[in-house]
Amino acid sequence: MVNIQSLDPTASPLDYYGWELRRQREAHGLRQGQLGEIIFCTGSLIGQIETTKKVPTRDFSERVDAALGTDGLFSRLIGLVLRSQLPTWFQPYAEMEAKASYISTYQAQVVYGLLQTEEYARAVLATGAPDDLESLVTARMERQRILERQQPPLVWVVLDEAVLHRPIGGLGVMRRQLAHLLKFTGHRWLHVQVLPNQAGEHSSLAGSFNFLRFEDDPDVVYTEDVISGHMTANSETIKEAALRYARVQAAALSVEDSAELIARLMEDRFGDRSQPEEHPVA
Numbered sequence: 646m647v648n649i650q651s652l653d654p655t656a657s658p659l660d661y662y663g664w665e666l667r668r669q670r671e672a673h674g675l676r677q678g679q680l681g682e683i684i685f686c687t688g689s690l691i692g693q694i695e696t697t698k699k700v701p702t703r704d705f706s707e708r709v710d711a712a713l714g715t716d717g718l719f720s721r722l723i724g725l726v727l728r729s730q731l732p733t734w735f736q737p738y739a740e741m742e743a744k745a746s747y748i749s750t751y752q753a754q755v756v757y758g759l760l761q762t763e764e765y766a767r768a769v770l771a772t773g774a775p776d777d778l779e780s781l782v783t784a785r786m787e788r789q790r791i792l793e794r795q796q797p798p799l800v801w802v803v804l805d806e807a808v809l810h811r812p813i814g815g816l817g818v819m820r821r822q823l824a825h826l827l828k829f830t831g832h833r834w835l836h837v838q839v840l841p842n843q844a845g846e847h848s849s850l851a852g853s854f855n856f857l858r859f860e861d862d863p864d865v866v867y868t869e870d871v872i873s874g875h876m877t878a879n880s881e882t883i884k885e886a887a888l889r890y891a892r893v894q895a896a897a898l899s900v901e902d903s904a905e906l907i908a909r910l911m912e913d914r915f916g917d918r919s920q921p922e923e924h925p926v927a
Contacts, residue, residue: 652697658725659697665722667695669713684708700730700780703787727787730780734873738855741865741876743791747858749801751840751849751893755813756822757802759789760829760837765822768814792835800835803890803897806842809910820915823907830904838897839906848892856886 654664670680670691677695678688686705693699706719731739742748742759750757755769766785767778775781791797812819829835840847855867863878866886877883898906 652695657697658722658729659700662701662719662722662726663695663697665718666691666701666709669709669715669718670695673713680709680712683712700777700783701726702783703727724787724790727780727784730777730784738867738874738876739788741857741867742788742855744859744862745798745857746860747799747801748855749803749890749894750855751803751805751853751890752808753805753849753853754808755811756804756808756826758785759792759800760802760826760835761785762818762822762825764818765814768818797834801838801894802836803838803840803893805840806906809839809907810914812915816915820911823911823915826907827904827911830900836900837903837907838894838900839903840893840897841906844896847896848889854886854890856890 652660652664652667654661670677673680675683676688677691681688681691684705685708690699694701694705701719701723703720703723706723709715709719710717728736728739748759755761756765758766761769763782763786767782770781770785771778792800809823813822826837829837852868857865857867859865864883864887865876865878866882867874867876869875897903
Protein backbone atom coordinates (compact mmCIF):
# COMPACT_ATOMS: atom_id res chain seq x y z
CA MET A 646 0.00 0.00 0.00
CA VAL A 647 1.36 3.44 -0.94
CA ASN A 648 2.23 5.65 2.01
CA ILE A 649 0.62 9.02 1.30
CA GLN A 650 2.14 11.95 3.16
CA SER A 651 -0.41 13.84 5.21
CA LEU A 652 -0.19 17.63 5.03
CA ASP A 653 -1.50 20.23 7.46
CA PRO A 654 -3.00 22.89 5.16
CA THR A 655 -2.74 25.48 7.95
CA ALA A 656 1.03 25.03 8.39
CA SER A 657 2.10 27.38 5.59
CA PRO A 658 1.01 28.71 2.19
CA LEU A 659 3.14 26.00 0.55
CA ASP A 660 1.46 23.26 2.61
CA TYR A 661 -1.98 24.62 1.73
CA TYR A 662 -1.07 24.74 -1.95
CA GLY A 663 0.10 21.09 -1.92
CA TRP A 664 -2.93 19.96 0.07
CA GLU A 665 -5.34 21.77 -2.26
CA LEU A 666 -3.59 20.47 -5.38
CA ARG A 667 -3.98 16.88 -4.18
CA ARG A 668 -7.61 17.49 -3.19
CA GLN A 669 -8.53 19.02 -6.54
CA ARG A 670 -6.67 16.35 -8.51
CA GLU A 671 -8.37 13.52 -6.66
CA ALA A 672 -11.75 15.23 -6.98
CA HIS A 673 -11.25 15.07 -10.74
CA GLY A 674 -10.33 11.39 -10.54
CA LEU A 675 -6.81 11.92 -11.85
CA ARG A 676 -3.60 10.20 -10.87
CA GLN A 677 -0.44 12.31 -10.62
CA GLY A 678 0.85 11.01 -13.93
CA GLN A 679 -2.44 11.74 -15.68
CA LEU A 680 -2.50 15.35 -14.48
CA GLY A 681 1.15 15.64 -15.47
CA GLU A 682 0.34 14.57 -19.02
CA ILE A 683 -2.41 17.17 -19.25
CA ILE A 684 -0.21 20.08 -18.13
CA PHE A 685 2.99 18.82 -19.80
CA CYS A 686 5.07 17.85 -16.78
CA THR A 687 5.95 14.62 -14.97
CA GLY A 688 3.80 12.90 -12.39
CA SER A 689 6.85 13.03 -10.16
CA LEU A 690 6.78 16.83 -10.21
CA ILE A 691 3.09 16.78 -9.26
CA GLY A 692 3.93 14.53 -6.34
CA GLN A 693 6.82 16.72 -5.21
CA ILE A 694 4.62 19.82 -5.21
CA GLU A 695 1.80 18.01 -3.41
CA THR A 696 4.26 17.02 -0.65
CA THR A 697 5.99 20.44 -0.52
CA LYS A 698 9.29 19.01 -1.73
CA LYS A 699 9.15 21.36 -4.73
CA VAL A 700 7.94 24.94 -4.91
CA PRO A 701 5.45 25.54 -7.76
CA THR A 702 5.87 28.30 -10.32
CA ARG A 703 3.32 30.75 -11.66
CA ASP A 704 3.33 29.01 -15.04
CA PHE A 705 2.61 25.66 -13.36
CA SER A 706 -0.24 27.24 -11.37
CA GLU A 707 -1.86 28.75 -14.44
CA ARG A 708 -1.70 25.41 -16.27
CA VAL A 709 -3.26 23.60 -13.29
CA ASP A 710 -6.08 26.15 -13.16
CA ALA A 711 -6.75 25.62 -16.85
CA ALA A 712 -6.64 21.82 -16.56
CA LEU A 713 -8.81 21.50 -13.46
CA GLY A 714 -11.12 24.45 -14.07
CA THR A 715 -10.34 25.92 -10.65
CA ASP A 716 -11.21 29.51 -11.59
CA GLY A 717 -7.76 30.96 -10.93
CA LEU A 718 -7.39 29.40 -7.46
CA PHE A 719 -3.79 28.31 -7.87
CA SER A 720 -2.83 31.47 -9.75
CA ARG A 721 -4.04 33.44 -6.73
CA LEU A 722 -2.30 31.18 -4.24
CA ILE A 723 1.08 31.25 -5.96
CA GLY A 724 1.80 34.83 -4.92
CA LEU A 725 1.42 33.91 -1.25
CA VAL A 726 3.46 30.74 -1.73
CA LEU A 727 6.37 32.49 -3.39
CA ARG A 728 6.38 35.35 -0.90
CA SER A 729 6.61 32.76 1.89
CA GLN A 730 9.86 31.52 0.32
CA LEU A 731 11.56 34.85 0.97
CA PRO A 732 13.71 35.09 4.11
CA THR A 733 11.46 35.54 7.15
CA TRP A 734 13.02 38.88 8.03
CA PHE A 735 12.40 40.18 4.49
CA GLN A 736 8.75 39.16 4.14
CA PRO A 737 7.27 42.20 5.98
CA TYR A 738 9.14 44.52 3.63
CA ALA A 739 7.98 42.59 0.55
CA GLU A 740 4.38 42.97 1.72
CA MET A 741 4.80 46.72 2.20
CA GLU A 742 6.61 47.08 -1.13
CA ALA A 743 3.66 45.44 -2.89
CA LYS A 744 1.27 48.01 -1.35
CA ALA A 745 3.38 51.12 -1.94
CA SER A 746 2.26 53.82 -4.34
CA TYR A 747 5.74 55.36 -4.54
CA ILE A 748 9.12 53.63 -4.13
CA SER A 749 12.41 55.50 -4.11
CA THR A 750 15.68 53.73 -3.49
CA TYR A 751 19.41 54.40 -3.42
CA GLN A 752 21.50 51.29 -4.12
CA ALA A 753 25.23 51.30 -3.44
CA GLN A 754 26.12 47.63 -4.07
CA VAL A 755 23.71 45.91 -6.46
CA VAL A 756 20.86 46.66 -8.84
CA TYR A 757 17.55 47.07 -7.01
CA GLY A 758 15.70 43.74 -6.76
CA LEU A 759 12.70 44.92 -8.81
CA LEU A 760 15.02 45.67 -11.75
CA GLN A 761 17.24 42.58 -11.64
CA THR A 762 17.29 40.05 -14.46
CA GLU A 763 16.80 36.44 -13.42
CA GLU A 764 20.42 35.46 -14.03
CA TYR A 765 21.75 38.52 -12.20
CA ALA A 766 19.42 37.78 -9.27
CA ARG A 767 20.63 34.16 -9.20
CA ALA A 768 24.27 35.31 -8.99
CA VAL A 769 23.47 37.78 -6.20
CA LEU A 770 21.41 35.32 -4.16
CA ALA A 771 23.96 32.52 -4.59
CA THR A 772 26.48 34.50 -2.53
CA GLY A 773 24.47 33.63 0.58
CA ALA A 774 24.78 29.88 -0.15
CA PRO A 775 21.02 29.27 0.38
CA ASP A 776 19.53 25.80 0.70
CA ASP A 777 17.05 26.40 -2.12
CA LEU A 778 18.46 28.97 -4.52
CA GLU A 779 15.86 28.46 -7.23
CA SER A 780 12.96 29.16 -4.86
CA LEU A 781 14.58 32.44 -3.84
CA VAL A 782 15.15 33.42 -7.46
CA THR A 783 11.53 32.61 -8.35
CA ALA A 784 10.33 34.63 -5.34
CA ARG A 785 12.42 37.62 -6.40
CA MET A 786 11.03 37.48 -9.91
CA GLU A 787 7.52 37.30 -8.42
CA ARG A 788 8.16 40.57 -6.57
CA GLN A 789 8.63 42.30 -9.90
CA ARG A 790 5.03 41.63 -10.89
CA ILE A 791 4.01 44.84 -9.11
CA LEU A 792 5.58 46.71 -12.03
CA GLU A 793 3.14 45.00 -14.42
CA ARG A 794 -0.02 46.08 -12.63
CA GLN A 795 -2.51 48.35 -14.37
CA GLN A 796 -1.64 51.01 -11.78
CA PRO A 797 1.97 50.24 -10.80
CA PRO A 798 3.83 52.24 -8.16
CA LEU A 799 5.98 55.15 -9.23
CA VAL A 800 9.55 53.88 -8.83
CA TRP A 801 12.60 56.12 -8.72
CA VAL A 802 15.97 54.35 -8.51
CA VAL A 803 19.37 55.93 -7.92
CA LEU A 804 22.25 53.52 -8.54
CA ASP A 805 25.77 54.24 -7.43
CA GLU A 806 28.06 54.04 -10.47
CA ALA A 807 30.00 51.31 -8.66
CA VAL A 808 26.96 49.05 -9.16
CA LEU A 809 27.39 49.32 -12.92
CA HIS A 810 31.07 48.37 -12.82
CA ARG A 811 30.74 45.29 -10.60
CA PRO A 812 30.64 42.21 -12.95
CA ILE A 813 28.16 40.14 -10.98
CA GLY A 814 27.64 36.79 -12.67
CA GLY A 815 30.32 37.50 -15.27
CA LEU A 816 30.57 39.81 -18.26
CA GLY A 817 27.64 38.38 -20.20
CA VAL A 818 25.24 38.47 -17.25
CA MET A 819 26.23 42.03 -16.46
CA ARG A 820 25.89 43.16 -20.05
CA ARG A 821 22.36 41.80 -20.21
CA GLN A 822 21.55 43.39 -16.84
CA LEU A 823 22.63 46.81 -18.11
CA ALA A 824 20.63 46.26 -21.29
CA HIS A 825 17.63 45.51 -19.10
CA LEU A 826 18.08 48.79 -17.24
CA LEU A 827 18.09 50.64 -20.56
CA LYS A 828 14.64 49.24 -21.35
CA PHE A 829 13.24 51.60 -18.72
CA THR A 830 14.54 54.70 -20.50
CA GLY A 831 11.54 56.93 -21.11
CA HIS A 832 9.32 54.72 -18.95
CA ARG A 833 6.32 56.55 -17.51
CA TRP A 834 6.34 54.98 -14.05
CA LEU A 835 9.97 54.01 -13.52
CA HIS A 836 13.09 56.15 -13.64
CA VAL A 837 16.76 55.27 -13.19
CA GLN A 838 19.50 57.72 -12.30
CA VAL A 839 23.19 57.05 -11.71
CA LEU A 840 25.20 58.71 -8.96
CA PRO A 841 28.56 59.18 -10.73
CA ASN A 842 31.90 58.44 -9.11
CA GLN A 843 32.95 62.06 -9.54
CA ALA A 844 30.21 63.08 -7.10
CA GLY A 845 32.70 62.15 -4.39
CA GLU A 846 31.35 62.20 -0.84
CA HIS A 847 27.57 62.33 -0.65
CA SER A 848 24.67 62.16 1.81
CA SER A 849 24.29 58.36 1.81
CA LEU A 850 27.80 57.05 2.20
CA ALA A 851 26.40 54.95 5.04
CA GLY A 852 24.74 52.68 2.47
CA SER A 853 21.59 51.75 0.58
CA PHE A 854 18.04 52.47 1.70
CA ASN A 855 14.48 52.30 0.39
CA PHE A 856 11.76 54.86 0.94
CA LEU A 857 8.13 53.72 0.58
CA ARG A 858 5.08 55.96 0.39
CA PHE A 859 1.43 54.88 0.55
CA GLU A 860 -1.96 56.33 -0.24
CA ASP A 861 -3.37 55.93 3.28
CA ASP A 862 -0.51 54.70 5.50
CA PRO A 863 2.58 56.38 7.00
CA ASP A 864 5.78 56.48 4.98
CA VAL A 865 8.34 53.76 5.68
CA VAL A 866 12.14 53.64 5.46
CA TYR A 867 13.86 50.29 5.00
CA THR A 868 17.54 49.43 5.45
CA GLU A 869 19.51 46.19 5.66
CA ASP A 870 22.55 44.99 7.52
CA VAL A 871 24.51 41.79 6.90
CA ILE A 872 21.83 39.38 8.13
CA SER A 873 18.53 41.24 8.54
CA GLY A 874 16.33 44.14 7.47
CA HIS A 875 14.98 47.10 9.42
CA MET A 876 11.79 49.02 8.68
CA THR A 877 10.58 52.11 10.49
CA ALA A 878 7.88 54.75 10.24
CA ASN A 879 9.50 57.03 12.83
CA SER A 880 8.80 60.60 11.73
CA GLU A 881 12.30 61.92 12.43
CA THR A 882 13.88 59.04 10.53
CA ILE A 883 11.49 59.64 7.63
CA LYS A 884 12.47 63.32 7.47
CA GLU A 885 16.17 62.48 7.55
CA ALA A 886 15.80 59.80 4.86
CA ALA A 887 13.79 62.13 2.62
CA LEU A 888 16.46 64.83 2.94
CA ARG A 889 19.29 62.40 2.22
CA TYR A 890 17.48 60.98 -0.79
CA ALA A 891 16.78 64.43 -2.21
CA ARG A 892 20.48 65.26 -1.95
CA VAL A 893 21.55 61.98 -3.56
CA GLN A 894 19.06 62.50 -6.36
CA ALA A 895 20.27 66.06 -6.92
CA ALA A 896 23.88 64.86 -7.17
CA ALA A 897 22.98 62.10 -9.64
CA LEU A 898 23.06 62.37 -13.41
CA SER A 899 19.81 63.11 -15.19
CA VAL A 900 17.74 60.15 -16.40
CA GLU A 901 18.94 60.78 -19.96
CA ASP A 902 22.62 61.15 -19.03
CA SER A 903 22.35 58.10 -16.80
CA ALA A 904 21.08 56.04 -19.74
CA GLU A 905 24.02 57.24 -21.85
CA LEU A 906 26.47 56.18 -19.13
CA ILE A 907 24.84 52.77 -18.77
CA ALA A 908 24.95 52.23 -22.55
CA ARG A 909 28.60 53.28 -22.71
CA LEU A 910 29.62 50.94 -19.89
CA MET A 911 27.62 48.10 -21.43
CA GLU A 912 29.74 48.35 -24.58
CA ASP A 913 33.12 49.47 -23.23
CA ARG A 914 33.29 47.38 -20.07
CA PHE A 915 31.00 44.45 -20.77
CA GLY A 916 31.06 44.16 -24.54
CA ASP A 917 31.55 40.79 -26.24
CA ARG A 918 34.97 39.32 -25.47
CA SER A 919 36.75 36.42 -27.10
CA GLN A 920 38.27 35.10 -23.87
CA PRO A 921 36.19 32.91 -21.51
CA GLU A 922 34.49 34.60 -18.58
CA GLU A 923 35.88 34.25 -15.09
CA HIS A 924 33.74 34.19 -11.98
CA PRO A 925 35.91 35.19 -9.00
CA VAL A 926 34.51 34.26 -5.62
CA ALA A 927 35.14 36.56 -2.68
